[in-house]
Amino acid sequence: MDWVAVVLSLKLAIATQLLLLPPAIIGARWLALTPFRGKVWIEGLLALPLVLPPTVIGYYLLVIMGSQSPLGRSFENWWGQSLAFSFTGLVIASAFINIPFAVQPAQRAFEAIPTELHEAAKCCGLTFWQSFHRIELPLAWPGILSAVMMTFAHTLGEFGVVLMVGGNIPGETRTLAISIYDRTQSFDFTAAGTMSLFLLLISVATIAVSYGLAERLLRRRRLT
Amino acid sequence: MKNQSRGWLKIFGFLLLVICVPQAHAAAPIVAAASSIKFALTEIAAGFEAETGQALKLTFGSSGSITHQIEQGAPFELFLAADENSITRLATQGFSQDGGRVYASGRVGLFVPHAVQYQADPQMAGLRSALQQGQIKRFTIANPAHAPYGRAARAALKSAGLWQEIQPFLALGENASQATQFAASGATQGGIIPLALARTPEIETRGQFVLFPTDVHADEPLHQRMLLLKNAGKVARDFYAYLQQPVAQQILARYGFDLPAKENP
Amino acid sequence: MSLRVAIYHHAPELDFEAVIPVGQISALVGPSGSGKTSILRGIAGLLKTRHARISLANEDWDTQDLHRPTRERSIGMVPQQHALFPHLSVLGNVEMALGHLGRAEKRQRAQESLQLAQIAELANRRPQELSGGQRQRAALARAIARKPQLVLLDEPFSAIDRGMRKRLYLELRHLHQQLHNTVLLVTHDLDEAAQLASYLLLIDQGRLLQAGETTQVLTQPRCEQAARLLDIPNIFNARIIETAGQRQLQWGEHRLKISADISPACGKVKFAVLPQNPLLVKSDRPWGSHLENPVSALVRDIVTLGGEVVLWLQPLNMPETRLQVRLPERAIRRYPVISGSQVTVCLRAADIVLLED
Numbered sequence: 001m002d003w004v005a006v007v008l009s010l011k012l013a014i015a016t017q018l019l020l021l022p023p024a025i026i027g028a029r030w031l032a033l034t035p036f037r038g039k040v041w042i043e044g045l046l047a048l049p050l051v052l053p054p055t056v057i058g059y060y061l062l063v064i065m066g067s068q069s070p071l072g073r074s075f076e077n078w079w080g081q082s083l084a085f086s087f088t089g090l091v092i093a094s095a096f097i098n099i100p101f102a103v104q105p106a107q108r109a110f111e112a113i114p115t116e117l118h119e120a121a122k123c124c125g126l127t128f129w130q131s132f133h134r135i136e137l138p139l140a141w142p143g144i145l146s147a148v149m150m151t152f153a154h155t156l157g158e159f160g161v162v163l164m165v166g167g168n169i170p171g172e173t174r175t176l177a178i179s180i181y182d183r184t185q186s187f188d189f190t191a192a193g194t195m196s197l198f199l200l201l202i203s204v205a206t207i208a209v210s211y212g213l214a215e216r217l218l219r220r221r222r223l224t
Numbered sequence: 225m226k227n228q229s230r231g232w233l234k235i236f237g238f239l240l241l242v243i244c245v246p247q248a249h250a251a252a253p254i255v256a257a258a259s260s261i262k263f264a265l266t267e268i269a270a271g272f273e274a275e276t277g278q279a280l281k282l283t284f285g286s287s288g289s290i291t292h293q294i295e296q297g298a299p300f301e302l303f304l305a306a307d308e309n310s311i312t313r314l315a316t317q318g319f320s321q322d323g324g325r326v327y328a329s330g331r332v333g334l335f336v337p338h339a340v341q342y343q344a345d346p347q348m349a350g351l352r353s354a355l356q357q358g359q360i361k362r363f364t365i366a367n368p369a370h371a372p373y374g375r376a377a378r379a380a381l382k383s384a385g386l387w388q389e390i391q392p393f394l395a396l397g398e399n400a401s402q403a404t405q406f407a408a409s410g411a412t413q414g415g416i417i418p419l420a421l422a423r424t425p426e427i428e429t430r431g432q433f434v435l436f437p438t439d440v441h442a443d444e445p446l447h448q449r450m451l452l453l454k455n456a457g458k459v460a461r462d463f464y465a466y467l468q469q470p471v472a473q474q475i476l477a478r479y480g481f482d483l484p485a486k487e488n489p
Numbered sequence: 490m491s492l493r494v495a496i497y498h499h500a501p502e503l504d505f506e507a508v509i510p511v512g513q514i515s516a517l518v519g520p521s522g523s524g525k526t527s528i529l530r531g532i533a534g535l536l537k538t539r540h541a542r543i544s545l546a547n548e549d550w551d552t553q554d555l556h557r558p559t560r561e562r563s564i565g566m567v568p569q570q571h572a573l574f575p576h577l578s579v580l581g582n583v584e585m586a587l588g589h590l591g592r593a594e595k596r597q598r599a600q601e602s603l604q605l606a607q608i609a610e611l612a613n614r615r616p617q618e619l620s621g622g623q624r625q626r627a628a629l630a631r632a633i634a635r636k637p638q639l640v641l642l643d644e645p646f647s648a649i650d651r652g653m654r655k656r657l658y659l660e661l662r663h664l665h666q667q668l669h670n671t672v673l674l675v676t677h678d679l680d681e682a683a684q685l686a687s688y689l690l691l692i693d694q695g696r697l698l699q700a701g702e703t704t705q706v707l708t709q710p711r712c713e714q715a716a717r718l719l720d721i722p723n724i725f726n727a728r729i730i731e732t733a734g735q736r737q738l739q740w741g742e743h744r745l746k747i748s749a750d751i752s753p754a755c756g757k758v759k760f761a762v763l764p765q766n767p768l769l770v771k772s773d774r775p776w777g778s779h780l781e782n783p784v785s786a787l788v789r790d791i792v793t794l795g796g797e798v799v800l801w802l803q804p805l806n807m808p809e810t811r812l813q814v815r816l817p818e819r820a821i822r823r824y825p826v827i828s829g830s831q832v833t834v835c836l837r838a839a840d841i842v843l844l845e846d
Contacts, residue, residue, distance in 0.1 A: 066296040068295075072297060076297065082299055084297055114572070116568050119533075120566070121574075123564060123565065123632070124585050124586035124631065125635060126588060130588060138576045167285075167293050167298050169254055169281065169283050170254075170281045170282070171251070171281060172251075172254075174283075184405065185259065187405060187408070187426035187427065
């Protein structure tokens with residue numbers, strides 16, 4: 001059981017949340033409430049990571065972050081190590097591929113808030129941020145929680161992009177999913193089996209908790 | 225209410241910083257190696273760590289993909305390839321200070337899983353008749369595009385005149401290790417795999433293996449070269465030296481590698 | 490001191506101008522789709538329009554260059570679907586409108602509001618646990634919490650059953666008496682408007698038809714559209730003629746005297762008569778000069794409807810015309826009227842309402 005990889009995977013999942021969620025929530029709210037032409041295109045763009053093969057995403061991420069890119073080079077000059085094949089690079093890649101998982105459930109949750117409630121909030125004298133904080137977030141909570149859970153589970157299981165952008169560096173980019181692949185290649189099927197089961201159980205638990213919580217919260221807020 | 229939000233923001237920012245800021249402290253150097261020497265190198269590295277107390281991080285893949293990663297800025301300090309071309313390519317691009325050193329020569333052979341009924345022989349006569357009888361549905365080699373052992377396998381099949389015939393049945397492993405896994409798993413009816421990997425207990429018990437003479441893959445002689453990369457630190461250099469010493473060489477020999485002659489470019 | 494409103498808008502089509510008195514309960518009445526809710530929302534500042542001029546007393550809310558956001562307007566609104574925040578209790582909902590106050594003061598003011606709206610005992614319940622009437626009370630409590638100068642109500646009683654409605658009318662009037670603010674109520678129910686409001690505005694297809702004191706508007710429609718909106722069934726074509734220096738109404742073969750203080754031009758005209766106004770004269774009663782404009786008519790139909798008798802009379806020699814008359818039942822009891830018989834009905838000059846084009 002590769003505990004280093006487990007810890008790394010958890011670190012990656014948490015870091016992705018921290019980096020992705022605030023802009024995702026704000027972006028989701030903006031998309032939910034601002035009608036404008038071409039919104040469909042933006043929504044489509046944000047959904048790209050869902051349909052693109054990880055290899056395509058990995059390829060473009062390497063182009064953007066690798067040592068031959070301006071971003072990669074300036075990162076190297078600043079921190080002394082490469083952006084690709086580092087944990088930081090992995091967090092960026094992971095945040096990118098999880099955009100649809102974070103934005104879509106949150107957007108649906110914001111869209112579900114009836115317009116009258118927004119207007120009632122204005123009539124109560126609430127400013128934009130007050131309304132966002134006291135009315136919208138509490139009501140959109142199930143969707144946001146769902147976004148958190150889906151992103152978490154998805155990051156734990158991500159393989160293709162992690163391999164392409166991170167390589168297989170123990171303690172740095174060898175996540176649990178990569179480690180399983182690694183063990184399989186070393187014919188260590190026992191270890192691979194144990195870790196696979198572990199990942200399976202975590203994923204199932206995460207999804208179950210997420211669905212259960214969301215259902216419970218929805219019931220509380222439903223208007224008869 | 226406002227103070228509460230500010231508090232959350234602070235914790236948040238702190239966590240983000242702590243997790244994401246790159247670890248600047250000196251960590252164990254990363255040694256990248258072709259997957260064919262996985263077991264041999266792991267043993268050697270363990271010995272090195274026991275002897276010197278210095279830790280190493282190992283990562284394996286095909287020589288081609290590791291080369292590509294280095295070109296993309298992967299932070300490896302030492303690279304043990306399964307061929308010479310990868311090394312030459314990196315050296316010419318200026319990723320190292322010298323041209324590296326041959327540390328071993330690899331061997332390939334034919335592996336036939338127990339469940340399949342044909343003989344494993346160096347001339348591949350058994351394979352030929354199995355092909356003609358339609359017994360072969362899948363045959364695995366490493367991907368010649370980026371694995372030297374794959375190129376060697378292709379050369380061997382060409383010299384036996386079987387390359388065209390076996391084309392439709394080829395299942396390419398991403399590297400020599402994956403090809404070995406395919407061969408041993410029973411999902412294929414045989415494959416051409418490195419001797420070093422065939423010698424491991426998990427593989428040995430699953431089928432017959434026969435070694436090819438080196439002249440059948442003269443195009444890809446599998447002279448394996450290693451390279452110290454530009455940013456190599458002290459520990460990496462020590463390991464580079466260690467690999468050339470008798471204790472390491474013995475381990476390599478045990479795994480079926482041919483050792484380089486005393487004088488070496 | 491008044492609420493001046495002018496809104497011009499495309500979808501829905503609005504071309505509305507009105508001056509609404511302050512300190513009273515006013516009602517904006519019109520059929521569904523007439524734009525009343527949009528106007529209410531426009532006054533609240535929720536309508537996206539650039540062509541609005543709205544001001545309350547000496548405070549400008551919407552001008553050519555200025556659009557004061559909703560939260561800066563001294564308003565409280567109860568929308569049609571009450572829009573209570575489902576994740577908060579009733580108390581929480583009311584307190585949400587008092588965000589600018591300290592915790593203790595907030596609590597106290599919220600309790601006051603709840604008391605006024607008669608829903609204090611349900612303060613800790615969630616909206617989902619309340620009945621329709623209770624939800625409206627809660628929404629009202631929230632709307633008045635900030636002590637706004639203008640309270641806007643959008644069909645607040647449409648989903649409430651009849652018995653509860655009567656109670657709520659009383660409570661609303663009581664509330665208004667205590668708060669002395671301006672209330673603008675939107676409704677499609679004329680009876681509701683008549684009971685609650687002292688000032689009435691009639692609207693149809695985004696336009697103001699008539700505005701004025703309630704009794705006046707209800708009894709003196711200004712145009713045919715207003716008369717139809719008020720459900721007045723008796724709208725007839727006639728002619729203004731001049732005889733001996735006096736203007737009279739030629740209705741079929743009948744000549745009717747009209748009120749002296751109106752001087753319309755001669756020609757075609759329409760007029761309305763409220764069904765409660767015509768007087769039925771007994772056939773055996775001799776004529777007196779105090780009975781104006783007697784018209785002989787045949788009783789075509791009689792229907793008794795809850796204490797009232799509705800008659801459809803056909804004036805002689807006007808076979809297509811029907812004059813609807815409503816009388817209390819006791820008036821008919823002593824002198825029964827039967828279908829087919831001939832009667833005399835008096836249309837007093839004051840009851841003849843001439844309609845503008």
